[in-house]
Amino acid sequence: MAEQVWTVRAALDWTRGFLGERGDEHPRRSAEWLLSAATGLSRVELYAYHDRPLSPEERAMLREGVKRRAAGEPLQYVTGEVAFRHLVVKVRLGVLIPRPETEVVTQAALDAVVDVPAPLIADVCTGSGCIALALAQEHEGAEVFATDISAVCVETAAGNAERLGLAERVRVLEGDLLAPLPGELRGRFDVVISNPPYIPSADLPDLPAEVAGFEPHLALDGGADGLDVFRRLLAEARSWLAPGGLLVVELDESRVKAAAQEAQEWYEQVRVNGDLTGRDRFVTARLPRSTL
Template structure:
């Protein structure tokens, strides 16, 4: 790599380099890597487009670029990600929040907006993204966030603290709804919300390289990808008030099957919602 780069020259070269390695949004990622290295925001990057980089800056930038080119997730390199207007810390192997999960959050917010002080369970909270987004937008909500991974649970607590909602989110260690069994929740929950693992086990070897850096437990949804949806359909009602909401994210092509599972367990008002790409992404039902 040359040693006499300006910001704009390096940005252009990096964009081409990442594009050649199959990165989907090479310009955007090149900008973020340079912003991270130089301590600038995007506007600052272009205001200083003709500034030469010093050797120390180039030395910091090169290993980050090489990691990204080898398929290491950008969010892990930056140590942060954005979700529903919230900045979250993220590190391997904790599951990285996806934009399509915002549809799940929007659906829950719309259906709980008239509840005074809703009680919600976020099952499999991961980095805490769903619980934190709900707490930020439902100011009277109290949320029980469960997680089986100790690393994810610790990170979720840190993210809640950083975003000023830790006093209203109760983090519980354990598998799905099991941690709630020891609690007494007067009247039951208003909603159980989950983005469970939903990739069929047989599809895991064919995932993109960058996804393979994430915790397999957060990805593997069993033979047909609906193992955890089945468990939530079977187990959630006992924790919900009458008419309470169950909201789950699903994988591509799974919505119809998950809706059938819910109907088989006697859930009412089953409906599906599409994400911005037109894929049925969320399944909702009432107890």
Template sequence: MPSPSPRAVLFSPSPLPVAPSASAAPDSLVAALRAAGCVFAEAEAELILAAAPTPDHVTGMVERRVRGLPLELVVGWAEFSGRRITVAPGVFVPRRRTEFLVTQALAQAPDAAVVVDLCCGSGAVGVALTAGLGTAELHAADIDPAAVRCARRNVADVGGLVHAGDLFEALPGTVRGRVDILAANVPYVPSDEIGLLPAEARDHEPRVALDGGADGLDVLRRVAAGAPDWLAPGGCLLMETTRRQAPAAAEAFTGAGLRTRLAVSEEEYAHVVICVRP
């Protein structure tokens, strides 16, 4: 059986940090979560209690978690690169492994002045990059209206802009040829492997954020073809992929005239293609 793409594998156990609490969560709440298969039921219960606007909301939040909604969508946020990123139903939940892409980008272009986050989802990558740089002109874009709405809530914190549209078509012409870091966390799950994904991803995240076409590389190839026109000289493009897809991904970028290498974190099971415009 082919393995699902790592991009679509949700955090397990939950990545959300839990602050020490003076009082334990009610046993009934913990028991309900444990019965639903939550490995760290006590931790999840504490997070739900902390996130609930009022005690009356707790039952509904637990019910949504028991039905399989990702914990991040239940509590309304995900931790990413040390920041709390707002997430919403129908929006791709940022994966902790994608922090590797952020660290690679900052190492490649520590003085970047213009950052673009394509297929931005919640905007987590663009926010983390801008925060890491200290100051930068950030433009994020997504084709999904729900993602655009969510990203605007997060990107506002770092003074960035979010644009609605299909890849480069969404970007303002003023950044063409000026982009120092182009992060594009595109969908790369092969279409016939969507059904193999964990239920949390398959049932609760938008297919447009997961489905990369027959071999998972349809959107990646489109980004590779358009990127050279938008990158500044010496600007870099970074994209996640899988070990299996990496050779074909590198070929697409090399064919577009970009210098290409692969960075791998075995610990995070993260594979990032790094491309530089000569």
């Protein structure tokens, strides 16, 4: 008997059914992304070339991806990439997966420098580099410094910058929060933006299994009340922001109001901002132009 020919359509249908039976909440999306990664076809092309047979190498890659996804590994780690604003960035284990909510946080930074020809921006806890890279791509005059304490994240973010042709304007530095920044830039940044660890430590076990079991706790654990890193950012950013500069920090929705209250001690125009679903998502605060 001749061996069954696996076409794109057959592989897509089988993968969708297999993952659906194993609890994948979005089996069609997962099937499309896995097959796209295996074949190099876009998700639209999967349907345009539905009768194209898969090569043995493509079938092997798809099988491995399906195995990992069925075991609960996040789709973004399996495919190795995720869409963020107008970019596609590479991710891997040890790097926080960018979320759609963070796209709104990024927009706040862009809005703040829309009339600044050559803004200087720091992206702290950069992870994949998604925020820094989006800022540089969408503001052609921006110079961005991206920092992370994780060597894996620094390597990933730097690789993304090179691949996207943004390495000349996005410098990726390894170190804790703002410490790696060049000292001569102290007091000159127009924006300091961060998606820091902000999950209260006691809440980590209650996170979805895909998050708790795979994403780096270093990028999630915000201490007892989720604000440990935020408080350090509040203090450190004061010496790096220019007068009138903007601090933008993503936080857990249950902690945003408390964070804003703490920011009022040193900053002005402190605001709680919502995401696209209307949930409190991030704090913006400006360094006073004068301390008088």
